[in-house]
Amino acid sequence: MLPDWQNFLSDAGAELEQGRVVSFGNPERERSIVMTGSMFCDLSHRGLIAVTGEEALEFLQNQLSSDVREVSGTRSQLSSYCSPRGRMLASPRVFRRNDTFYLNLPIEILAPTLQRLRMFVLRARVSLADHSLELVRCGYAGPDAEQELKEALGDCPAAVDDTLQAGELTVLRIPGQHPRFEIHGPTGAVTKLWERLNVRGAPVGAASWALLDILSGIPNIYPATVDRFVPQMANLQLIGGLSFKKGCYPGQEVVARMHYLGNVKRRMYRISAVTDTIPKPGDSIVAAGKGTNEPSGTIVEAQLNPDSSGVAALAVLRIADAEQQQLRLWDADGAKVTLETLPYDG
Template sequence: MLKLSQLKDISQLPDLVLCPLDSWDLISVAGEDRITFLQGQLTCDLTNLKPGQQTLAAQCNPQGKVWSIFRVIVLKDRVLLTQPKSVTAKQLPELQKYAAFSKVEIKKETEYQIFGLAGCKSAAYIAKNADASAIHDQSRLLEGDKGVIIKQPYPSLRYLMIIKNEQAKELIEDIKDQASIYDDSLWNAMNIASGVAFIEQETSGLFIPQMLNLQALDGISFTKGCYIGQETIARAKYRGANKRALFILTGRATKAPKAGQNVQVLLNDNWKRVGTIISGCQYGDGHIEVLAVLPKDSNAGDVYQIQEIEGSALYYAPLPYEIEEE
């Protein structure tokens, strides 16, 4: 299986790439109360989502700090939450402890698997082998409840595929001679370039959702009513209490950046700590990209470094979306 370190930059992406997302978990929430239960736990509004539809969302503690960010996918008989494996041990018990008085079953999903499909030929592959309508819809439930295909944001043409075990086995057998198989370090790099953050264990419980730009990605409902952490999140919006946001930084380093490492800015010939890395990646030529929480008033001309990586140098890169003002 190929790694991101074997790819010089994203422009060299092969025409068809399959990424088994082995470093990701699927969390299943089933039972007749699953929608009302999650409505009181997550930042998104699930009440209008139909089977096959999806949204980003966060699960927060009572202080409004994010345990995890998910892509929330509604199926006919359950709701699936995608997240990095490293955070599950911390996040899952926090969700399960609120379930005692609801008719829900919360566990790691075992019937479905998760893949990323990317490259200029990915749409043609899906149209031929799965469902031609899926390449046009934001998300699409496959016939026979075999899974769901979700079109992903910039960069490149790419799809998140959540499919049942039998179909996953068939997919791997069919595509192995047609596609380049990369581990999920490539998928992580694409998420960084798209400005979409997912929380690892090292950064769980540290930031409110607006610091991770979730309001700009339709991951927060400010009208649905109460949920865990809602008071802090609403205060950040209506009182302008949030002074930090998620930024993309790009540059060079001798090692791959890691979640939880410190970002410093050069001020008056001295380095000052100003932020935290949420996720990072390194291409084969030493080029790095990170998502970092920094002050909202950070200057686009500033020079940064990662405190834990000597000689690293990073610069501001524009997000592919606008950050809404609080």
């Protein structure tokens, strides 16, 4: 986290742990705001890989599962970076700011992802670098967030995946139950916007933003789930992160075979469970009558519900077991799992 930005957040009441905003002093209230009001969130817990050079577009097109040719100064997209086995190593959002492409992903997996991408640069005229300390990242969301951003910036992206350059700021609209935006820029410009919007919205910790990803059905890959899910298992074909018409990329044969043979046996669901213990990415879900040696699913991400009545989570489940709806967290004695509705079809 940039020192000036960290000082600004601390002065605003942020409680920080290892560069991550835990809360602004009232986590329960912050969770409740997720469904009812405008919220501002620091996104320093997400990192940025910058990709530059004459062949940056071609390089990314050959590495990612989405059609990166669709990314422009006015359009971002969700994508995935896969191993040769077709399993996701990361699920970044790709956007463009001036002549630079950025991959936005959890900072815990940035270093290994960057290291692996660099292995394939070879003689390509492209450079990759960690730019997490070059730009401040924050999020803004809420029922009135679109109008409030328009008043603050003069305009804002109109549709999901649209991108807008507003002076020094790059604004991305991303999926959400209410209008939701990522904002990237230098410390001074982001600070000025935060101070203006803080009159309308409330600052919240990183968990509240993660909860919005869960409610929106957007998967994030963390160290415990690296190389575990084929993109279709995480519903990427339903949310714009997967193209079956582009050329080759790592794992493409596996992904295409699964698509054309129609043999996807697992997919991502939104679930809830009444428990005070937040499951971790990679934790198991088991079906009635089956032991922990044969899990029916895996937690992708989980957070406490907005009303603190248990947890909300995304989980990749075996479809046949999910249809039986006799699932438990962790083991046969764990909390009962309830399937919830995702905001997209499939």
